[in-house]
Amino acid sequence: MAVSRAQQGPNTSQRILDIAERLVQTRGFSNVSYADIASELGITTASLHYHFPGKAELGQALITRYAARFADALKKIDHDLPNAHAKLEAYARLYADVLRGKRMCMCGILAAEYETLPEPMRSAVVGFFDDNQRWLADVLKHGLTDKSLSFIGSADDIARTILSTLEGAMLVARPYGDTDRFNATARHLLASLTS
Amino acid sequence: MAVSRAQQGPNTSQRILDIAERLVQTRGFSNVSYADIASELGITTASLHYHFPGKAELGQALITRYAARFADALKKIDHDLPNAHAKLEAYARLYADVLRGKRMCMCGILAAEYETLPEPMRSAVVGFFDDNQRWLADVLKHGLTDKSLSFIGSADDIARTILSTLEGAMLVARPYGDTDRFNATARHLLASLTS
DNA sequence: GTCTATAGGCAGATAGAC
């Protein structure tokens, strides 16, 4: 039966990641300190170092978990939705959901401070973008087949455009605190692929 | 005749802004310290405080000058180029030039760390976006008149989309160190307004 | 305008007790 030593709910490492994730998506990596995370969790910074020896390791873990979760969401979209157009709509909704929580895409905000990131984090950010673009390119190709999309140019180029547009729409919408701003851009983007 | 007390070339304040601008567009505002700027200029941080009493004031001055320069460039585009389509191409080239210098748009990178900025800087960032969107919306409206553009939806919405897309394209292209990435997205964006 | 000197705070990180 369930053990009683559970003073904390789930794994402490996961709770650290939860808090850190929200803070990083709001303020950026370099504007989040061990003290910020520790105080919110009610432990000391020394304890934090037990779970994540350094900030670089915490950052890596953050991206890894975020990317894995995102990949799961993409798999679910692939499984649940019939045509490419619907998949792209769902993809844009993924971003909109992040923005509604007043957050930026984690890798988008990390891209802004890319120059100051430790190397392992850099590769992880680029890897996230690569994964997204690969998935988008696949969807776009299927869109030509199932006739739910129409576009000119290479699927790879369009995939990059979609990623860039949605990341940029989040970036600009957030200072306005205006989700509609994002939605309008997403709608126009989708429309340009439906003609 | 030219005075001889010129140990420095131009105004020191301007040289400070030049250095700070490059550093901020590369690393972000919070990742640039007075020490970074001072050491590059060959003076002490104390001297820096003489020209800009605090980092908030430096940041404001940075955005003000950047926005003014950008506004000048837009005026020049208006004056030099005949039709709306050509103006949009020139607008995108403005961004491409910034990216070629391995920099991010200053207000784009500041948008990423918006939550941590002092209030005067926040307003200045939003003001920059507003100015750009106003100019873009005007160009778009003229594009319908001079037949060099064609689009559906409000000019204001499309203007936001253009700004978002270009900012996002810079954001994503920079980690790849790949200007072509940006250009491909810009080209697709322009194409979607020409149909 | 620029300097030296210094303050005061916060950053990430470690040693060692419990």
Place this chain on the structure above:
DNA sequence: GTCTATCTGCCTATAGAC
């Protein structure tokens, strides 16, 4: 696993001499 205590370094900022 979490704590206290502590270290070192960097940060913004100021006082006051030149």
